[in-house]
Amino acid sequence: MSAIPFHQPFRTGTELHFLQEALQNGKLSGNGIFTQRCQAFFEQRYGFLKCLLTSSCTDALELAALLIDIQPGDEVIMPSYTFVSTANAFVLRGARIIFADSQPLHPNLDARAIEALVTPRTKAIVPVHYAGVACDMPRIMEVAHKHKLWVVEDAAQALDSYVDRGGGKVQPLGTFGHLAAFSFHDTKNISAGEGGMLVVNEPALINRAEMLWEKGTNRAAFQRGEVGRYQWMDVGSSFLPSELTASFLWAQLEQLDGIQATRKALWQHYEDALEAIGCRGMVQLPKIPAFARHNAHLFYLVCRDLETRNYIQHALYTHQIYAACHYAGLHSSVFYRNQYKGKPLPNAEHFTHSLLRLPLYNSLDFEQVGSVCQQVQRAVEEKRIADRLAV
Ligand SMILES: *Cc1c(COP(=O)(O)O)cnc(C)c1O
Numbered sequence: 391m392s393a394i395p396f397h398q399p400f401r402t403g404t405e406l407h408f409l410q411e412a413l414q415n416g417k418l419s420g421n422g423i424f425t426q427r428c429q430a431f432f433e434q435r436y437g438f439l440k441c442l443l444t445s446s447c448t449d450a451l452e453l454a455a456l457l458i459d460i461q462p463g464d465e466v467i468m469p470s471y472t473f474v475s476t477a478n479a480f481v482l483r484g485a486r487i488i489f490a491d492s493q494p495l496h497p498n499l500d501a502r503a504i505e506a507l508v509t510p511r512t513k514a515i516v517p518v519h520y521a522g523v524a525c526d527m528p529r530i531m532e533v534a535h536k537h538k539l540w541v542v543e544d545a546a547q548a549l550d551s552y553v554d555r556g557g558g559k560v561q562p563l564g565t566f567g568h569l570a571a572f573s574f575h576d577t578k579n580i581s582a583g584e585g586g587m588l589v590v591n592e593p594a595l596i597n598r599a600e601m602l603w604e605k606g607t608n609r610a611a612f613q614r615g616e617v618g619r620y621q622w623m624d625v626g627s628s629f630l631p632s633e634l635t636a637s638f639l640w641a642q643l644e645q646l647d648g649i650q651a652t653r654k655a656l657w658q659h660y661e662d663a664l665e666a667i668g669c670r671g672m673v674q675l676p677k678i679p680a681f682a683r684h685n686a687h688l689f690y691l692v693c694r695d696l697e698t699r700n701y702i703q704h705a706l707y708t709h710q711i712y713a714a715c716h717y718a719g720l721h722s723s724v725f726y727r728n729q730y731k732g733k734p735l736p737n738a739e740h741f742t743h744s745l746l747r748l749p750l751y752n753s754l755d756f757e758q759v760g761s762v763c764q765q766v767q768r769a770v771e772e773k774r775i776a777d778r779l780a781v
Contacts, residue, residue: 393710399576400752405641412637420630424637436562440590445631447546447573447586451479454569458540468516469499470719470738489721492737495677501526514540519548522687527566546573552683568592582639602626657686663763669770689750696743705769714747
């Protein structure tokens with residue numbers, strides 16, 4: 391059997407066609423035809439109020455932190471179990487990060503625990519939709535309204551994920567917060583190599599967002615013919631991707647439905663196969679809240695403990711199947727642990743030690759998913775025997 395890598399970026403085959411079109415358009419700098427086409431696509435399909443493509447989700451988060459005027463000493467609540475960029479964007483503006491614990495059964499932060507972390511210095515909540523699985527957004531927005539806080543969704547992994555609002559209605563992630571940040575990094579469902587997007591749902595922020603995006607100028611308004619010349623209006627930076635990136639992204643967006651259907655089928659195949667095997671006590675399958683309609687971004691196991699995780703990961707590795715752990719809780723990172731003054735976060739620690747991601751990408755087939763599951767089963771059985779012998 392040939393090796394099964396952890397990840398393989400998906401290519402539609404139409405990228406060169408659209409890159410060529412971008413070249414023919416003549417202008418490769420930002421906010422061109424493809425940028426506007428991608429932004430309009432997202433606004434129409436998901437009902438995002440205003441979309442701005444950025445060169446990464448990291449960039450979109452930094453733009454968000456500027457836009458809501460984070461000042462030194464402001465407190466920002468976010469999960470510890472997340473990527474560094476979620477925190478860095480706010481730390482760069484001098485914020486104090488208040489890390490929230492994950493839920494016992496899911497890496498997402500516990501919406502019920504947020505209110506206890508709010509102080510007079512709290513400025514924003516940054517929920518992260520881990521694996522494209524929705525946080526309890528209606529509840530988080532309720533807390534935010536009550537305490538007049540900004541909400542910035544880190545939706546890096548959550549394109550095409552929804553919250554079920556009942557009565558056959560679903561609401562896309564990225565439409566709940568005042569702002570939301572998406573990623574088109576090569577490891578995400580839709581890729582531009584590197585790329586991202588800021589969604590602005592708060593009407594009062596749109597004008598300024600556009601200026602900060604364009605280096606603190608009103609160039610976007612100038613381009614629309616609304617002003618005769620553009621000039622320095624505000625702080626800002628260069629957050630725009632070039633048309634090369636936007637045209638590549640467009641090739642992927644054109645095939646979004648197909649990409650998503652494939653990922654969902656593979657995800658379901660993992661769940662069905664591993665349910666059938668039954669590894670209870672040793673590994674748990676992802677627990678999806680009833681209100682979440684996720685986008686099959688990741689399939690992961692939650693192992694009993696670190697030792698079991700390492701055992702299974704190594705056993706898969708010996709069969710050339712590459713599984714990967716994920717975040718180390720940011721509150722105990724080298725950079726932040728000496729500044730961290732909060733309580734222990736046992737659930738974030740648990741996922742740091744026990745979570746193992748299995749290969750999931752468009753070129754994977756059902757047979758390969760079957761092989762991965764078979765090897766997981768074998769590893770679990772071997773580990774059970776090893777445990778018994780050790781007693
Ligand atoms: C991928 C990711 C990011 C960063 O995205 P980039 O586009 O690589 O900057 C931020 N937050 C989360 C939760 C992510 O998964």
